[in-house]
Amino acid sequence: MPHHVTNPYRGQDSADRFGPLRPSAEVEAVEQLLALCPKHRETPLRAVPVLAQAAGVGEVWIKDERQRMGLGSFKALGAAYCIARDAAAAREATPDLAWEETLKGRAYATASAGNHGLSLAAGARLFGARAVIYLAETVPEAFAERLRGIGAEVVRAGADYEASMEAAAKGAEADGLNLLSDGSWPGYTERPYRVMEGYTQMAAEAVAQMPEPPTDILLQAGVGGLAAAVAAYARRAWGDVPRITVVEPAFAPALIASIEAGKLVETTGPVSEMGRLDCKTPSMVALAGLAHDADAFLTITEEQAAAGVATLASHDLATTPSGGAGLAALLAGVPGLGKDARVLTILSEGPEDG
Secondary structure, rough: OOOEOOOOOOOOHHHHOOOOOOOOOHHHHHHHHOOOOOOOOOEEEOOHHHHHHHHHOOOEEEOOOOOOHHEEEHHHHHHHHHHHHHHHHHHHHOOOOOOOHHHOOOOEEEOOOOOOHHHHHHHHHHHEEEEEEEEEEOHHHHHHHHHHHHOOEEEEEOOOOOHHHHHHHHHHHHHHOOOOOOOOOOOHHHHHHHHHHHHHHHHHHHHHHHOOOOOEEEEOOOOOHOOOOOHHHHHHHHHHOOOEEEEEEOOOOOHHHHHHOOOOOOOOOOOOOOOOHOOOOOOOOHHHHHHOOOEEEEOHHHHHHHHHHHHHHOOOOOOOOOOOOOHHHHHOOOOOOOOOOOEEEEEOEEEOOO
16 A cells, blocks of 8 residues: 655754765766766756646656666666776776776676666676676566677576575675675665766756756655665755655565664565566665655555556656656655646656567
């Protein structure tokens, strides 16, 4: 069932509860490194009056990430940026190296339910590194083939994302690979912190594109990286003006449960069709950031997500249940939104391609 919680930790320093490290809101270096990717372009911000009317609000603005860097998702900004940082550091030590040779001999590993793996594979290929992607049994083979098509090695491991992530961590340690997860946990924060820093590019573009600040921002979340990065930058740019609401699947309420418990908790539940968001444990860094920056958390049902995606498709905004979860929540009804609300949302990925 849907669940809505007002965040009691908003604006507080809750380092003792959720950890001392919150996401970066510094975007200045991100654009410089992303410019090394020949496919890097600003993505559009779309005003969609028909959805505003359907939701009973004043305006709906959609940051459309479906063509980001040719990979079809906002996650193209994360792992690729983190790998670009490594390449820039290597080139400082050896300036004569060509960019495509800077990370030759280095290898990166991660688990992925989708687009994070594509970003890692693309970034590794760009700078000459290997990419090893661990996939759970539930990930379609078509996605595995897509990863192989851009040079990644695919390892099948585990029944779900959490199990594949555990296998990736063990495999990386055993084989001397660089683990590059978009989730964080005690003892592993630096690389996911940088992955989230890459996501601030999306937020900075949206801030520059909005004609005036939104009153509300709806952000879908799995482990919480997208939501935390956008929320951190939104607070830097717009202060306390927008009300930020985080949207999770009812089957995977990791963030909302952690906020209610006052500590990071692991949740259980059925497999969600919002597969990219079907994460039972939050990122520690993302949770700390959202505890500070988000005003509220809510869940949506499988039925609400499916209905929302169908509505979006009818307006030429095709996506997945994960990519459209924030908009699905808007269409299902978010407490407190009125006819004068100016809502910013993220269409975080394109439709499945096989």
